Amino acid sequence: MSDLTDGREPPLEASPFDLRVDLGKAVPEVDVRAALKSGDIGFLHSFTTGSAVDGPGIRLVAWTTSCMFRCQFCHNPDTWILSNGIPVTLERAIEELRKYVNGLKVMGGGFTLSGGEPLMQNRFAVRLFEGAKRMGAHTAIETNGVYGDRLTDQELATIDLVILDMKGFTPEQHKRVTGADNMKVLEFGRRLAELKRPMWLRYVLVPGLTDVPDEMKKVAAFAASLGVVERAEVLPFHQMGRFKWEKLGLDYRMAKTEPPSQDMVAGAVEIFRSAGLQAY
Ligand code: SF4
Numbered sequence: 001m002s003d004l005t006d007g008r009e010p011p012l013e014a015s016p017f018d019l020r021v022d023l024g025k026a027v028p029e030v031d032v033r034a035a036l037k038s039g040d041i042g043f044l045h046s047f048t049t050g051s052a053v054d055g056p057g058i059r060l061v062a063w064t065t066s067c068m069f070r071c072q073f074c075h076n077p078d079t080w081i082l083s084n085g086i087p088v089t090l091e092r093a094i095e096e097l098r099k100y101v102n103g104l105k106v107m108g109g110g111f112t113l114s115g116g117e118p119l120m121q122n123r124f125a126v127r128l129f130e131g132a133k134r135m136g137a138h139t140a141i142e143t144n145g146v147y148g149d150r151l152t153d154q155e156l157a158t159i160d161l162v163i164l165d166m167k168g169f170t171p172e173q174h175k176r177v178t179g180a181d182n183m184k185v186l187e188f189g190r191r192l193a194e195l196k197r198p199m200w201l202r203y204v205l206v207p208g209l210t211d212v213p214d215e216m217k218k219v220a221a222f223a224a225s226l227g228v229v230e231r232a233e234v235l236p237f238h239q240m241g242r243f244k245w246e247k248l249g250l251d252y253r254m255a256k257t258e259p260p261s262q263d264m265v266a267g268a269v270e271i272f273r274s275a276g277l278q279a280y
Contacts, residue, residue: 010023010086012044012046012047012086012088012096013046013047013048013049014045014046014047014048015046015048016045016046016048016061016063016076016079016114017075017076017240017241018045018046019078019243019244019247019248020045020046020078020084020085020086021078021081021084021248022083022084023083023084023085023086023087024043024065024082024083024084024085024086024087025083027083027087032082032083035087035124036121036123036124037123038123039090039121039122039123039124039125039126039127039128040089040090040124041087041088041089041090041124042062042064042085042087042088042090042093042121042124042125042128043064043065043066043082043083043084043085043086043087043088043121044062044063044064044065044085044086044088044093045063045064045065045076045078045079045084045085045086045115045116046062046063046086047060047061047062047063047096048060048061048063049100051112054112054114054140054142054163055109055110055112055138055140055161055163055200056108056109056110056138056140056161057104057107057108057109057110057138058103058104058107058108058109059104059109059110059111059112059140060096060097060100060104060109060110060111060112061111061112061113061114062093062096062111062112062113062114062128063076063079063114063115063116064079064085064113064114064115064116064117064118064120064121064124064125065078065079065080065081065082065083065084065085065115065116066079066080066081066082066085066115066116066117066120066121067079067080067115067116067117067120067144068117068120068144068146068147068180069117069144069146069167069178069179069180070178070179070180071167071177071178071179071204072177072178072206072209072253072254073177073204073206073209073210073237073254073257074241075238075240075241075244076115076116076241076244077241077244077245077248077250078244078248079115079116080116082120082121085116090124090127090128090131093124093128093131094128094131094132097111097128097131097132097135097137098135101132101135101136101137104137104138105136105137105138109138110132110137110138110139110140110160111132111137111138111139111140112139112140112141112142112163113125113128113129113139113140113141113142114141114142115142115143117143117144117146117147118141118142118143119141119143119146119147119148119150119151120147122147122150122151125141126151126155126158129141129155129158129159130158132158133158138160138161139158139159139160139161140159140160140161140162140163141159141161141162141163142163142165142202143162143163143164143165144164144165144167144178144185145162145164145165145184145185145188145189146180146184146185146188147184148184148187148188148191148192149184149187149188149191153195156192156195156197157197159197160198161198161199161200162192162197162198162199162200163199163200163201163202164185164188164189164192164199164200164201164202165202165203165204166182166185166189166201166202166203166219166222166223167182167203167204167210168182168210168212168215168219169182169215169218169219169222170215170218171183173212173215176209177206177209177210186222189222189223189226190226192226192228193225193226193227193228196228197228198228198230199223199226199228199229199230200229200230200231200232200233201219201223201229201231201232201233201272201277202232202233202235203216203219203232203233203234203235203268203272204235204236204237205234205235205236205237205260205264205265205268206237206254206257206260207237207257207258207259207260207264208257209237209254209257210237211260211264211268213271216268216271216272217271217275220232220271220272220274220275220277220279221275223272223275223277224275224276224277229277230278231277231278231279231280232272232277232278232279232280233279233280234265234268234269234272234279234280236259236260236265237254237257237259237260238259239254239257239259242254242255
């Protein structure tokens with residue numbers, strides 16, 4: 001399939017903190033549906049090289065667009081909408097990875113698919129991971145887990161590491177933070193445990209929203225019970241995405257929220273450690 005952008009798109013390589021909108025808007029709806037079904041084309045916010053925080057070693061990260069959650073603290077709300085992303089053929093995405101794959105291997109890293117929610121484009125994700133594995137790259141996905149059930153066990157085996165973002169444990173808290181239920185998130189975590197797939201856990205610490213000790217204790221206990229979580233990361237909330245909410249005309253309820261203090265972060269990390277996890 002030809003590249004639908006005819007080479008007129010902005011550069012693929014960019015910071016996830018760049019605001020990107022409407023880059024795939026010209027793609028007809030019928031082609032979008034076909035792309036989602038086949039995975040021939042993905043919609044990407046950007047590629048970032050040299051990340052040291054999105055999996056082990058140094059990573060090439062592809063940021064997808066589209067997400068089913070509306071987290072109050074989201075720092076990339078421009079990735080919520082599929083058509084904000086650049087339409088990129090699978091071949092081109094694999095070529096992009098090929099440019100870096102040897103260097104990534106030398107640096108003990110690999111390829112990470114993040115978003116947005118990458119499994120909103122699960123066919124593209126699977127085919128990209130298959131391509132990455134053919135090149136011998138370490139593969140990771142950062143996901144909220146809701147659409148984990150759209151991958152077969154065999155497809156999951158092409159992902160070396162699942163970094164599961166958990167936003168809360170009780171359905172009430174999860175809904176408050178993301179606008180959605182978390183039953184399928186927990187189901188996906190349990191399935192990964194049954195399959196003995198390596199996992200990392202991520203928890204964004206937002207003062208006044210997710211800094212609820214009881215919620216953190218429950219998330220930590222759940223993660224520890226899975227027996228496959230190699231690492232838990234507490235990510236301090238920051239305001240780097242604030243301008244995106246403003247530019248997009250969205251109601252940003254975190255406008256007055258300060259990043260957590262070092263003591264707050266240390267306290268949260270301690271909760272995860274107390275559950276028996278390697279937490280940072
Ligand atoms: S799951 Fe991630 S991309 Fe989606 S709204 Fe939440 S923080 Fe943003």
